[in-house]
Every structure is written in C-alpha cells, then in structure tokens.
Amino acid sequence: MIVTSLRTASYAALLAVLMLGVSAQAATSDYRQIEWVELMPADDLDALLNPPDSINQIADGSEQDSVAGLAQIEDEATQRYMEALESTRVVSEFNNTKIRLPGFIVPLEMKDEFTAIEFLLVPFFGACLHMPPPPPNQIVYVTYPEGVKLSSYQDAFWLEGTLTVKTMASDMGTAAYTLHVDSVTPYSE
Structure with a gap:
C-alpha cells in the first residue's frame, strides 16, 4: 500500500465525511444497513477523529510524514x-x-480482466492505493465466485450478506471482517 502525506490525507477528515451518512435508499428488511464507522470500537473512532497535535508539526514530504x-x-x-x-x-x-x-x-483476484472474485471492500475510493489505508476494522474481506464486474475502480457498490468477525491478511491490507455475499448492486443515492 502506498501511503501519502498524513496531513493532506488525514484519516480523521475521511471519517468525518463517512459520518455524514450513506444513501437514504432503504435496505431490504432482511439486512441491517450500516455505516462504516459502526464497525469501529468507539475509542478507536475517537482517537482517529481527534488526531494528536504532533501530526500538525510534521512537515509535508518529510521523513516523518508517513505512518512509519x-x-x-x-x-x-x-x-x-x-x-x-x-x-x-x-x-x-x-x-x-x-x-x-x-x-x-x-x-485481490480477478476471474477475467473486469471481474473481481476476491477483493477488499473499503469505505472510500483510493483506499490502499493513493492515501493512508483504512484501519483493518474498516476493511472487509470478500470472496464472491460470481464476481463483480468493474468498469472503474471509482465505482461504488452495495453489498448484502452475512458479516463475520474473521481477520484476513493480503498484500493489499488486513481486514478485520469477512462478508459472505448474497447480492451486489451498483451504488445509487
């Protein structure tokens, strides 16, 4: 995963956007519609929403301007x-x-050029690629043999299924949850 500036891509700022809520589209009665921040223990959320002052003292591009x-x-x-x-x-x-x-x-694995059959579900575009990765408790591991057709990595989807607490590690990141998918639909407001 490539990590960019901690100050310019603050995870706290991303979480604040996520807390604004997801689509008002109603979930089917069989599934509980949740927001990403609900998957995070309250004290972890509080720590990320209130970053330490030390972050503001780090110069952009400096040696300290990374998670490491x-x-x-x-x-x-x-x-x-x-x-x-x-x-x-x-x-x-x-x-x-x-x-x-x-x-x-x-x-993580493609059935063909455009169909993902194993992947990480993340709360924002570019996670794990262009900004600090989400914490593992904000990443969901999915295998879906039917596959999800991707026309762009910027496409968002609704996933419905059974969530389990099971940590899975991959080259792209560690997920603290696993989802056994029943359906995937394009995201729409």
Whole structure:
C-alpha cells in the first residue's frame, strides 16, 4: 500500500465525511444497513477523529510524514492514534449479522480482466492505493465466485450478506471482517 502525506490525507477528515451518512435508499428488511464507522470500537473512532497535535508539526514530504514516521513519535496521544490506525479490534455484535454496506472494491483476484472474485471492500475510493489505508476494522474481506464486474475502480457498490468477525491478511491490507455475499448492486443515492 502506498501511503501519502498524513496531513493532506488525514484519516480523521475521511471519517468525518463517512459520518455524514450513506444513501437514504432503504435496505431490504432482511439486512441491517450500516455505516462504516459502526464497525469501529468507539475509542478507536475517537482517537482517529481527534488526531494528536504532533501530526500538525510534521512537515509535508518529510521523513516523518508517513505512518512509519509517525510511529517514531513516542508521546501517548500519538501512540494511541497509531494503534487506532492499525486496529484489528472489532464490534462483536456484528458477528454473523446480515448487513447491507456500501463501499469500493480493491481487487485481490480477478476471474477475467473486469471481474473481481476476491477483493477488499473499503469505505472510500483510493483506499490502499493513493492515501493512508483504512484501519483493518474498516476493511472487509470478500470472496464472491460470481464476481463483480468493474468498469472503474471509482465505482461504488452495495453489498448484502452475512458479516463475520474473521481477520484476513493480503498484500493489499488486513481486514478485520469477512462478508459472505448474497447480492451486489451498483451504488445509487
């Protein structure tokens, strides 16, 4: 995963956008429509929404301007922020819950040039590619043999299925949740 400037792509800013809510489109009665921030324990969310002052003191492009550089700052607030950025802690109430969640696809395995059959579902476009990756508790691992046709990585989808608490690691990131998919539909407001 490529990590860009911590200040210009603050995870707290991305979470604030996510907290505005998802589409008002009603979920089917069998699935609980959730927002990404619900998958994160409250103290992790609080740490990310309130980044330490030390981040503002890092010069753009400097050696410290990365997740690895931030790890070298030893104050308690920065360390707690780092823990939240890498957290695999989950909200156990979602284990074996039928959910509906929107997101973007980061392909891990393709059936053909345009069809992803194994992928990570992430809350924002570019996650794991162009900005700091989401914490593992904001990444969902999916295998879907039917496949999802992608015309662009900017396409968002609604996924419905059963969410389980199961950590999966890949070259693109670690997911703290796994989704057994029942249906995939294009995202629309």
